Amino acid sequence: MIAEQFDILLLDLDGVVYVGDRLLPGARRALRRLRERGTTLRFLTNDPRPTRDEVVARLERLGVAASVQEVVTCGWSTAVCLREAGLAPAYVVGSDGLRRELDRAGVRGTDGNEAEAVVVGCDECVSYPHIKRAARLIRQGARFVATNDDPTFPTPEGPAPATGTIVAAVRAASGTAPHVVGKPHPAMFEAALGDRDPAAAVMVGDRLDTDIRGARRMGMSALLLRRGDERPQHHETEVTPDRVIASLSDLLNESACHDA
DSSP states (O other), X not given: OGGGGOSEEEEEOBTTTEETTEEOTTHHHHHHHHHHHTOEEEEEEOOOSSOHHHHHHHHHHTTOOOOGGGEEEHHHHHHHHHHHHTOOSEEEESOHHXXXXXXXXXXXXXXXXXXXXXXXXXXXXXXXXXXXXXXXXXXXXXXXXXXXXXXXXXXXXXXXXXXXXXXXXXXXXXXXXXXXXXXXXXXXXXXXXXXXXXGGEXXXXXOIIIIIHHHHXXXXXXXXXXXXXXXXXXXXXXXXXXXXXXXXXXGGOGGGOEEO
C-alpha cells in the first residue's frame, strides 16, 4: 500500500480532489481512511482566487474535512512572501480573495504610483486597463510578482485560461519576467512541509509541469493522477512520476497503480 510508505501527503486540489463543484470518485473515502491511519494531509492549490478559509468551506461542502492550517494556496504564499520581503503597498491584478489574503498578511493594496509590487493572480474581470496599469508600474520599478504561471486549469467543460495567460500579457507589456511563487517553485512545498523531511512526503498531482516537477525539485516522491477522461500530457516529458494512479483510492490499493 502506497499510503504506508509516507507520513505526509501533499495533494493538489483541482483535478485530484475535485473538478469544479464535483468531488472526484473515491476521494472522500480515501481521505477519511488516510486520516484514520494518522497520515498528515496538506491541500495545495495554484488557484489564487480563494482565501484559505474559502477553500476549507468548499471542501466541507463536498464532504471533505479540512482545516485552514492544512491548506496552502498560491495566493496565501504570495502574501507571506511579500510580507517577508517588505514589499508593500501592492497593486493587485486579481480577485477579492487574493486581496483579502494580502490584507491579512499586512500587505496593503493600492492603485497608485507608490506600489512597491505588482501582484498578478486570476480573475474573470481582469481587463486591458488593469494590464496597462500593471505594466506601467513595473516599468517604473515595482516588483513583478506572479502567484503562479499555469496557462490553464481543469473545469467540467475542459481546460480554461488561468493565471499564466494574464501573467504572459503583463510580461509582454512590461518587458519584465516575474518572480513566480506557486508550484513548481519551492515556497508552497516548503510551507506545506514545515520542518518535515521531504523524504517522508509524497506529492499527488495531475500536472507534470507543476506538481511533479515541483516535488522532484524538493527531493520528494511524486504520483501523477491521470483520470480516465483526461487526455495524456505531451509536454514536460523529461519529468516523470514514481507512479501513475487513477484516483486517490489507489493510495490504499497497491494493485490499482503502476509504475510510470
